Amino acid sequence: MNKAITDGLALMPPSFAQGLDVWSREDGTPGSLTYAGAADAALVPADQDFGDCLELQKTESVQKLRHMGQTPIIPGCYLRVTARVKAVAGNLPALRIAAWAGNGNEEHVGGLVEVGPSVALSAYGQVETVTAIIGTGRRTGVDMSWGLVPVYAHLGLDLTGANGGIVRIDDLLVEDVTAIFLRDMMNWVDVRDYGALGDGTSDDSAAFEAADTAAAGREILIPKGTFHLGEHVTFENPVRFEGQVTMPADKRLSLTRNFDLPSYIAAFGNDLEAFKRAVAVLFNSSDHDSLDMGGRRVEVTAPIDMQAAVANKDTFQIRRVIRNGQFYAKPSPAWDATQVNSQATYSPSAPLTLSGVSNIANIPVGALVGGLGVGREIYVRAVNVGAGSLTLSQPLFDAAGTQSYTFTRFRYVLDFSGFAALDKFVLDDIEFQCDGKASAIMLPPEGQIFHVRDCFITKPRDRGITSIGKGCYGMLVDRCQFISNEQALRAQDRTTIAINVNDNDVKIRDNRIVRFAHFMVLHGSGHVIANNHWFQGDTETDGTRVAGIILTQPNVKTTITGNYIDNSFIEWTNEHDAAPDFTSEYSFGGLTVSGNIFTVNDVAPWFRWFVVKPHGQGHFIHGLTLSDNVFKSINGTIDRVDHVDTTHATLDMALARNITVQGNAFNAVDQVIVNPATLEFEINSPQKTWTLDFGRYLPFGGRARKVISVMPENAIRDTDGAVVSALPYTKVEQGTGGKSISLVWPVDSKGRVEVTARMDNPV
Incomplete structure (x- = not known):
C-alpha cells in the first residue's frame, strides 16, 4: 500500500x-535556521554513488538536518525513513534518523x-544505510511509536x-510500510510472501502450505500467475484465485473451506479439468x-472416466x-460407439460366461452384446x-454353441x-445435455443405492442410465425427466432406452419419460415403479407401439402403481434365463399393477397394454394383481x-393360480x-345341461377352472313350468379351450343365473 497513491498524500521530502x-538545522519548525547559504553545507551535483547529494561538515555536537515540510502521521500507517550516507574526510561521525513530532495545534x-538506531561510519567512501520506522502503534520493529496525538513530523537526520x-x-526516502505490521490484521495472506514464485515451473507446494498455516482463518490469495504444485x-482456510495452478494428475488440491466447482474452475482455469480435480478430492477427503x-x-x-479422475480408488x-450443475456434450468423435464383431461359445451351464472369444482384447467392458438368442440389454x-x-450381465436364453456376436x-x-x-453415490439436480452426441450415465459393475434425483437427461444418443452389472442394486431414480433424441421417429424405429436394471430393489418414482424405444428394461425383483409418466407415441395413424417397461424375470415381486402409461405397454418376459423352459423354479408371478392410467391413441385394434411373453415351455402365471x-x-x-405373445412359447393356463383382475375401467375397449x-346367463328353452362361455372375459386366454358361486335370479322352471328346487352341479373347463363351464340340472330347466368363475386356482 502506498499512501502517496492511495490517499493522495505526499510523503517524500x-x-x-x-x-x-526547506532543510532546517534545528527542529524543522517554521522560522528555524536553514542550511541555505550555510558554510558547512554544500550541494554536490555528481557524486559517483549518489548523483546529486548534500555534503555536510559536522560543526555541532548534535548536528540536525530536518525537512521543514509536515509529513502526515496517520493512525495505522507506518513510515520507514531511509538515508544513504558516506564519510569523505575528517573524523567519522555516527548518524541516526530523527524527527520532531507535532500535534494538531502545531505544537511539539x-x-x-524521536530518534532511531545510530549507525557509526567506519571508513571513507563506504556507503551506509541509516533507517528507522515511525508509526502510531507499539509493534516489533517500530523505532518511534508515537500513539495518536502527533499528526505530523519534521523528518531528517542527526549527526553525533x-x-x-x-x-x-x-x-x-520515505516509504509506507504499513503492510509489514498489519499483515496479521488483514483478512488475507498472499502465497508470494511465503516463497511462491508463480512461474509455472517451480514447485510452489511448500509455499502454499506455509501460507495456509499462517492464514489462521483468513483468506489466502493466489495472485495472478501460474503456480505449479508438485x-x-x-x-x-478460504482461498481466492486470481492466478491458476497446475499439478500432476496424481496430485490433489483440497479446498476444504470452499469446496465447490466454481473455486476449482478459478484454480485450474478449465471447467472439465476442474471437475475432475474436484471429484478426486471428493473421494479422498472426509x-x-x-x-x-x-x-x-x-x-x-469425451467421456469422463470417473474412476480415472479419482485414480487411487476403485471401490468406495x-x-x-x-x-x-450441467454437463453439455460437445461434438467430438470421442462419442462414437465402438463395435467389435467376434466369435464366441456359450454354454447354459456357465450362464454368465462367453468363452473362446476371438478378438477379445478389443472388446471393452460395458459393451452391449448382440446375437441370436441374446436378450435385451445384456452387457x-x-x-x-x-x-x-x-463375463455377462445376464444369461442368454437361446445361444448354446458357437456363433458370431456384436459388442x-x-x-x-x-x-x-x-x-x-x-x-451410496448421488447425482442431484444435474442436467445432462447430451444433444444426441453422448449417452448420460454408466453405472459401476457392483454397488448399492446409486441415486439419481431431480435430474434432466436430455436427448441421450443411445442410453440414459445403463447398468452393466450389479451396480444398480437398490438404485433410486426420483423426479427426473428423460427426453429422447428420437421423438420425431416412429415408435418402432427408435433405439434409445432410458434405463436398464440388472439387480433387485430399485425404486423408480415420479419421473417423466418422453418417446424412447423403451422406458426401462428391468431384471431382478423387489422393484417399486410408482407415479411415473412415460409416453412413446408418434403421429402415425394405426401406428405400432412398443413396450414401455420390459420385465425380464418371471417372478418379479414388483409393484407398478400410480403411473401414466401412455402409448406403450408392459411386457413380461423371462428372456434373461439360460434355461428358459420351466422346471422347478418360480414361473411368472409376484406382480401388482394397480391404480395406473393406461392410454393410447391412433393404434390398430390389435394393440394390447399388458403382454406376457414366455421364452420357454411350461410356464404359467401364479400371482398377478391387475x-x-x-x-x-x-x-x-x-x-x-x-x-x-407366443413367439417362443405359450403359457400353460391349466396351472394358473392366484390371478386377480378387478376394479378396472375400460374405455373404447x-x-x-x-x-x-361374474356373468349373467339366461336359458330360454329347458335344457338339462347349460353350457356357459366365460372365454372372452377371462384374461390371457385362461380356462374356466373354478366355479365360485351360482345364484339363480327368480325361479328356475322345468318343461311344465314348475319350479326346480334342486341345485345343479358344475363341470369346469368345458368346450373349446376349456373356457366354458356346464351347469347340470336334475331335469330340463330354464331361467336366469349369475355365475362367478375363475380362470385360476386361488391357492
Whole structure:
C-alpha cells in the first residue's frame, strides 16, 4: 500500500538539489535556521554513488538536518525513513534518523522517542544505510511509536560524535510500510510472501502450505500467475484465485473451506479439468460429502472416466453427492460407439460366461452384446483377455454353441464402469445435455443405492442410465425427466432406452419419460415403479407401439402403481434365463399393477397394454394383481388389453393360480377382462345341461377352472313350468379351450343365473 497513491498524500521530502531553504538545522519548525547559504553545507551535483547529494561538515555536537515540510502521521500507517550516507574526510561521525513530532495545534509533542538506531561510519567512501520506522502503534520493529496525538513530523537526520568530519547524504526516502505490521490484521495472506514464485515451473507446494498455516482463518490469495504444485496441497482456510495452478494428475488440491466447482474452475482455469480435480478430492477427503457445481456448465468432448479422475480408488462405500450443475456434450468423435464383431461359445451351464472369444482384447467392458438368442440389454461386465472369456450381465436364453456376436460400446458423459464397486453415490439436480452426441450415465459393475434425483437427461444418443452389472442394486431414480433424441421417429424405429436394471430393489418414482424405444428394461425383483409418466407415441395413424417397461424375470415381486402409461405397454418376459423352459423354479408371478392410467391413441385394434411373453415351455402365471386401472383408447377402439405373445412359447393356463383382475375401467375397449368373472346367463328353452362361455372375459386366454358361486335370479322352471328346487352341479373347463363351464340340472330347466368363475386356482 502506498499512501502517496492511495490517499493522495505526499510523503517524500524534496531532493536536496531543489534547494536547502526547506532543510532546517534545528527542529524543522517554521522560522528555524536553514542550511541555505550555510558554510558547512554544500550541494554536490555528481557524486559517483549518489548523483546529486548534500555534503555536510559536522560543526555541532548534535548536528540536525530536518525537512521543514509536515509529513502526515496517520493512525495505522507506518513510515520507514531511509538515508544513504558516506564519510569523505575528517573524523567519522555516527548518524541516526530523527524527527520532531507535532500535534494538531502545531505544537511539539513531548515525551516521545524521536530518534532511531545510530549507525557509526567506519571508513571513507563506504556507503551506509541509516533507517528507522515511525508509526502510531507499539509493534516489533517500530523505532518511534508515537500513539495518536502527533499528526505530523519534521523528518531528517542527526549527526553525533566528534566534530570536523565531512559526510555526503543522498536524498531521504520515505516509504509506507504499513503492510509489514498489519499483515496479521488483514483478512488475507498472499502465497508470494511465503516463497511462491508463480512461474509455472517451480514447485510452489511448500509455499502454499506455509501460507495456509499462517492464514489462521483468513483468506489466502493466489495472485495472478501460474503456480505449479508438485505435491498434494490442502488449504484449511478460504482461498481466492486470481492466478491458476497446475499439478500432476496424481496430485490433489483440497479446498476444504470452499469446496465447490466454481473455486476449482478459478484454480485450474478449465471447467472439465476442474471437475475432475474436484471429484478426486471428493473421494479422498472426509471434510465434505458433496460437490456443489454451483450451477456451472461443464462442456464435455469425451467421456469422463470417473474412476480415472479419482485414480487411487476403485471401490468406495461412503455416501458422496454431486449436485447443482450441467454437463453439455460437445461434438467430438470421442462419442462414437465402438463395435467389435467376434466369435464366441456359450454354454447354459456357465450362464454368465462367453468363452473362446476371438478378438477379445478389443472388446471393452460395458459393451452391449448382440446375437441370436441374446436378450435385451445384456452387457459385458468383465473381460479376461488371458482366459479368452467375457463375463455377462445376464444369461442368454437361446445361444448354446458357437456363433458370431456384436459388442457395441456406447459412450457416456459420466462413466463409472472403471470402479469395481461404488455404494451410496448421488447425482442431484444435474442436467445432462447430451444433444444426441453422448449417452448420460454408466453405472459401476457392483454397488448399492446409486441415486439419481431431480435430474434432466436430455436427448441421450443411445442410453440414459445403463447398468452393466450389479451396480444398480437398490438404485433410486426420483423426479427426473428423460427426453429422447428420437421423438420425431416412429415408435418402432427408435433405439434409445432410458434405463436398464440388472439387480433387485430399485425404486423408480415420479419421473417423466418422453418417446424412447423403451422406458426401462428391468431384471431382478423387489422393484417399486410408482407415479411415473412415460409416453412413446408418434403421429402415425394405426401406428405400432412398443413396450414401455420390459420385465425380464418371471417372478418379479414388483409393484407398478400410480403411473401414466401412455402409448406403450408392459411386457413380461423371462428372456434373461439360460434355461428358459420351466422346471422347478418360480414361473411368472409376484406382480401388482394397480391404480395406473393406461392410454393410447391412433393404434390398430390389435394393440394390447399388458403382454406376457414366455421364452420357454411350461410356464404359467401364479400371482398377478391387475386392479383399479383405467384403460382408454383414443381415436379408435382396441379389442382387449391383455395378450400372450407366443413367439417362443405359450403359457400353460391349466396351472394358473392366484390371478386377480378387478376394479378396472375400460374405455373404447371392446372386451373387458376380469377374474374372478361374474356373468349373467339366461336359458330360454329347458335344457338339462347349460353350457356357459366365460372365454372372452377371462384374461390371457385362461380356462374356466373354478366355479365360485351360482345364484339363480327368480325361479328356475322345468318343461311344465314348475319350479326346480334342486341345485345343479358344475363341470369346469368345458368346450373349446376349456373356457366354458356346464351347469347340470336334475331335469330340463330354464331361467336366469349369475355365475362367478375363475380362470385360476386361488391357492
